Amino acid sequence: MVRLDVNGSMVDLDIDPRMPLLWALRDFLGLTGTKYGCGRAFCGACTVHIDGEAARSCSIMVEDARKAKDIRTIEGVFDGELKDVAFAVRDAWRQRNVVQCGYCQSGQIMSAIILLSKTPDPTDLDIKFGMEGNICRCGTYQRISDAIKQAARALREKRR
Amino acid sequence: MSALVTSRRGFLCKVAATSGVFMLGASVPISRAQPQLHEPLRVFPYHPDIFLKIDLDAANDTRVTLICKHLEMGQGVVTGLATLIAEELDVAWNQMKFELAEAALSPRFRDQLLPLPPYVNLVYLLQATGGSTSTREAWTQMRQVGAAARAMLIAEAAKQWSVPAAEINVKDGKIIHGAKQQPLAKFAKDAMRNQLLPTEIKLKERPDWRLIGASEPLRRLDSEDKTDGTAQFAFDYPRRDASLRDRVLTVVVCRPNKFGARVPSSFSAGETLASLRKKFGDVVVDVKSLPSGIAIYAKHTWAAIEARKALKIDWDYGEAEPRSTEDIFEEYRGLFAETPASAEPGSIWQAENVGNATAALAGAKEENTVHADFMFPFLAHAPMEPLNCTVEPTPEGVKISSGCQMQTVDKLIAARELFGLNVNNLVPDLHDLSTRKWMEGARNFFGNLLGSAENVLSAVQNKITINTMLAGGSFGRRGTLSSDLITEACHAAKAIGGRTAIHLVRTREDDIQGGFYRPMVMHRVRAALTPDHRSIAGWRHQLASKSIFTEVTSIDIVDDAIRKIYIEGGFDKSTVEGVKDTPYAIENFEVLQYKPRPTSVPVTWWRSVGNSHTAFVMETIMDELAVLSGKGPFQFRRDLLPQERDRAVLDRVYKESQWATWPKDKGRGHGVAFHFSFETRVAMVAEVILGDPDKGKVVKVDRIVAAVDVGTAVNPDIVKAQVEGAVGFALSSVLRNQITLRDGVVQQSNFDDYEPTRMREMPQVEVHIIESPENEPPRPPTGIGEPPVPVVAPAIGNAIADALVSWGRKREWLHTLPFNYTTPLPEA
Numbered sequence: 002m003v004r005l006d007v008n009g010s011m012v013d014l015d016i017d018p019r020m021p022l023l024w025a026l027r028d029f030l031g032l033t034g035t036k037y038g039c040g041r042a043f044c045g046a047c048t049v050h051i052d053g054e055a056a057r058s059c060s061i062m063v064e065d066a067r068k069a070k071d072i073r074t075i076e077g078v079f080d081g082e083l084k085d086v087a088f089a090v091r092d093a094w095r096q097r098n099v100v101q102c103g104y105c106q107s108g109q110i111m112s113a114i115i116l117l118s119k120t121p122d123p124t125d126l127d128i129k130f131g132m133e134g135n136i137c138r139c140g141t142y143q144r145i146s147d148a149i150k151q152a153a154r155a156l157r158e159k160r161r
Numbered sequence: 162m163s164a165l166v167t168s169r170r171g172f173l174c175k176v177a178a179t180s181g182v183f184m185l186g187a188s189v190p191i192s193r194a195q196p197q198l199h200e201p202l203r204v205f206p207y208h209p210d211i212f213l214k215i216d217l218d219a220a221n222d223t224r225v226t227l228i229c230k231h232l233e234m235g236q237g238v239v240t241g242l243a244t245l246i247a248e249e250l251d252v253a254w255n256q257m258k259f260e261l262a263e264a265a266l267s268p269r270f271r272d273q274l275l276p277l278p279p280y281v282n283l284v285y286l287l288q289a290t291g292g293s294t295s296t297r298e299a300w301t302q303m304r305q306v307g308a309a310a311r312a313m314l315i316a317e318a319a320k321q322w323s324v325p326a327a328e329i330n331v332k333d334g335k336i337i338h339g340a341k342q343q344p345l346a347k348f349a350k351d352a353m354r355n356q357l358l359p360t361e362i363k364l365k366e367r368p369d370w371r372l373i374g375a376s377e378p379l380r381r382l383d384s385e386d387k388t389d390g391t392a393q394f395a396f397d398y399p400r401r402d403a404s405l406r407d408r409v410l411t412v413v414v415c416r417p418n419k420f421g422a423r424v425p426s427s428f429s430a431g432e433t434l435a436s437l438r439k440k441f442g443d444v445v446v447d448v449k450s451l452p453s454g455i456a457i458y459a460k461h462t463w464a465a466i467e468a469r470k471a472l473k474i475d476w477d478y479g480e481a482e483p484r485s486t487e488d489i490f491e492e493y494r495g496l497f498a499e500t501p502a503s504a505e506p507g508s509i510w511q512a513e514n515v516g517n518a519t520a521a522l523a524g525a526k527e528e529n530t531v532h533a534d535f536m537f538p539f540l541a542h543a544p545m546e547p548l549n550c551t552v553e554p555t556p557e558g559v560k561i562s563s564g565c566q567m568q569t570v571d572k573l574i575a576a577r578e579l580f581g582l583n584v585n586n587l588v589p590d591l592h593d594l595s596t597r598k599w600m601e602g603a604r605n606f607f608g609n610l611l612g613s614a615e616n617v618l619s620a621v622q623n624k625i626t627i628n629t630m631l632a633g634g635s636f637g638r639r640g641t642l643s644s645d646l647i648t649e650a651c652h653a654a655k656a657i658g659g660r661t662a663i664h665l666v667r668t669r670e671d672d673i674q675g676g677f678y679r680p681m682v683m684h685r686v687r688a689a690l691t692p693d694h695r696s697i698a699g700w701r702h703q704l705a706s707k708s709i710f711t712e713v714t715s716i717d718i719v720d721d722a723i724r725k726i727y728i729e730g731g732f733d734k735s736t737v738e739g740v741k742d743t744p745y746a747i748e749n750f751e752v753l754q755y756k757p758r759p760t761s762v763p764v765t766w767w768r769s770v771g772n773s774h775t776a777f778v779m780e781t782i783m784d785e786l787a788v789l790s791g792k793g794p795f796q797f798r799r800d801l802l803p804q805e806r807d808r809a810v811l812d813r814v815y816k817e818s819q820w821a822t823w824p825k826d827k828g829r830g831h832g833v834a835f836h837f838s839f840e841t842r843v844a845m846v847a848e849v850i851l852g853d854p855d856k857g858k859v860v861k862v863d864r865i866v867a868a869v870d871v872g873t874a875v876n877p878d879i880v881k882a883q884v885e886g887a888v889g890f891a892l893s894s895v896l897r898n899q900i901t902l903r904d905g906v907v908q909q910s911n912f913d914d915y916e917p918t919r920m921r922e923m924p925q926v927e928v929h930i931i932e933s934p935e936n937e938p939p940r941p942p943t944g945i946g947e948p949p950v951p952v953v954a955p956a957i958g959n960a961i962a963d964a965l966v967s968w969g970r971k972r973e974w975l976h977t978l979p980f981n982y983t984t985p986l987p988e989a
Contacts (some may be wrong), residue, residue: 024463031406033397034390038545039669043912051404075390088616094388098378098878101886104545105388120500129921129987138545139235142887142923
């Protein structure tokens, strides 16, 4: 039995502890917002938050994720500690019509939330490096970058 | 709950009673290469409830759902088609929703007899999304649907309120008469039951458009669910809900590492299962041999993937492709030595022959001549969502859930593979119907339905449900003419008895190594200027490529569609699209297409199809000739483009990019390219920063300025998004992406060695849309999903050639893709 703290709830799973977190989330908990893209941490489609850091769930064994105090998927990020940033990012994504196929966008959004939580006023360069690990095959990068800046502005105004 | 509004009145009898008064002409042209489709195709206004639902429970508001016949794979089609309906129905944009249509083969649909099966693409006459046809084929139909529904709702309200219909207006989903107003939903049920389709459907004039072409972007209809994790892709379907999650088996297939190899006859599924069970336990449920490889059935995805890694198979390589990439190019090069006179009959197709190119080139001076060989590798589509498909038993038959791009083909193949039904002779040759006597053909069609075909057709219809899911990209991969994914999924489902739900999963490695690539292509071009440098004296163009119509299922309606649209003289016309139908005026023009020997590497269309290589060849040669001519790249092209619309796109990009005033900085280069494809004109200017060529091949594509003529841009923001995205999509194939073979084995496997464009490489993209002239009727929309893709490579290639000069080098064009350039890390 493996016990994980996912989206604010403790869950017990009867699975091989070597299973990547991605498949535990998807195949056992039905949290399908986290996507499989490459299985080798090249693309970032499987990005989740582990204790406030962006993590590639395809390459983290459940055994290691067990130590985490807080695992957040896109389904839970709007209720978590970073929910203000999460809503700002989500709304900016919608206003800018960022998505195309949308398959990578959960991961993009999860990475963007961490970027903004650590760098509230990102430069273009911060965005390029912060989002380097997330591939979008549809090529929506320009709008992702714009949306991150827009979310940063919205959060700034809120803080005032 | 939303109630479906259904007509109780047959459609056919109405047509018969009014002798064809419902027939409206609508031309659906496809491209300069496919002239037969310029002929008018008659489009019936379908009963609106096939394409839209009005939510009856929303008492105080109006919710209208588009039932979208096309696959949403990121191109924005649900937003586009909903715009057309909302425009004519006069509902507010935030009242629109969408769902993806169930595949339908029979024209008998919800008690109605229709002129065609309801969700067919009016260009292909199959249900299919592709060829950048969606908006243009549905442009008239969807507006008619909205307008017909509006007229019927008004007629019903007029009856209930006892007021003249002409005094009733519709606005933001409300029916309005004087001070009285009610939501559409109040009348929807009665209108669809009581009201006949209007005898005349009047569409809005352009000045009355609120949504079509609106400069304020409409919110994408698929945006909400795709930004909070709730959007359901095919990959998510079997695992989201516990009811299916706990019983579905994941299947991965271990396929041979060379194309054409087979499962060895000595293979024992039982022994393999026993050894996998010993290692992994009972999470591995079964092992079966399929035509495509060895299927492993496991209780969850990771177990299936891990179990496959443990397999060691000695494949039967008897019919496998043994060659390497270089061997295949060598073969192509050898073919070019042949001429139609010397070669075996049927091995060369003279796709174009105007004047006498050979004589003109022989007479041209060497200093006025350019010539080059161009090589293009296999390319994988690499959609972010790897291909996958769920097959689950239902009381009637099966439900197939996938990102289906050609639902008609998928459904027929499932019927054949799962139930052994003969799926030929079910549907008449619709392509003939479209161009011959329509009514007569349609009557025969309906007559046939009463015969034996109807039984099979209804068996197919009843047994198989195609559940089209959102697709995480496709770029052509989900629309193969063999339905390779659905076929394999059906085989896997059948092999374990058909009573277990299975989810066939392809990993990223399966995707990159699984074939169905953009084919390897070689071009050889020799072209020369006239002595006065004003025009092109001669152009001889040779091409070799495997036909993308090789891996095709044998179903008659598929064969018919391909034969009529894509094949000429036994050759695949898509290979020469963009060359044969070039918009440039070229005297003495010869295009020869060569047929290589068969190879078992499966190939298919890849976003922009033949244009993905032909535009690069045409536009780099044009650039070389432009420099030779001394006229410069814009003037030279302009002078050879007889059509005003073509020149207008070039002029726009010239102006918007401020081409004339660029500083000549060291390392900076500019290049232009223009191409016509899928009815759309695209010109791009690329600005690159080239590293010192003595220190390696390093380039940053800094900026792309694009001008596009799409006729009418239904959603300008989506048109822009498609251009921006096309640049991001194409860039990695310009810089580095290629699938290569060594002794038949694919050398790439994942995003490390087949790496899509990353954010830091993305140039700034500016998109300018040519407005449809106001003094003319609005031009019909043309394609946008594909047309920007082919323009990216030549614009960048021409810019690199230009940048070389700034480093004091001789101007030199790159003729082979990918360029194998890297992009420097950004500096602070």
